[in-house]
Amino acid sequence: MSPIRQNLQAITTTIVAAAQESGRPATAVQLLAVSKTFGPEAVLEAVAAGQRAFGENYLQEGLDKIRAVQEAGAPALEWHFIGPIQSNKTRPIAEHFAWVHTVEREKIAQRLSEQRPSGMAPLQICLQVNISGEASKSGVAPEELAALAHKVAALPNLTLRGLMAIPEPADDFDQQRAAFAQLRTLYEQLRADGLALDTLSMGMSADMRAAIVEGATIVRVGSAIFGARNYDKA
């Protein structure tokens, strides 16, 4: 069996167990395979094992990979953009991705909505929240989240689905859970406030179990599927 297929099976087992711990069916948690720095052949291997949703961080690399995988005859895949967004690079994101997890400013959301081609389904959006509060980290501050969420929810060619965060790495399970619980609380506040959200994008290779126990509906997993990343090659 290919290592990618084997890794996907092991992660699925983890997801099923953690979802059960959170009192939810395994189908409540979607696995997003983060393929950044890996080539189209790695994506095709995951596709052969049944994976359909992929996440990319770097725009040009992602666009090249989407094209290469299509040309190789892959079935329809769901591509998620999960990297930092420059305002002059929104158009290809709006044209080639189904989801964007890293919206943190109104201006970017407006551009994505304006540039979403009219024949396509609305672009599915998560707002990235800075839950660790460091100045250097990306994401909207929790105090500014509600105002941004209501503005983004009103844009015509976007569907606001939920929240995303990348907490500080922590080795301790309870510490991991505490960070994800903060994001879940913000999400529940927005829902109580009338926004129809259904997505919590949280958890990566090292902390996906804690994220699922705290209610993650999408886990973004890279190295546990594809192996260690080599940034020189990217």
Ligand SMILES: *Cc1c(COP(=O)(O)O)cnc(C)c1O
């Ligand atoms: C790289 C990346 C991931 C995957 O990280 P792993 O630790 O390899 O699972 C998830 N989310 C984002 C935003 C990333 O940049």
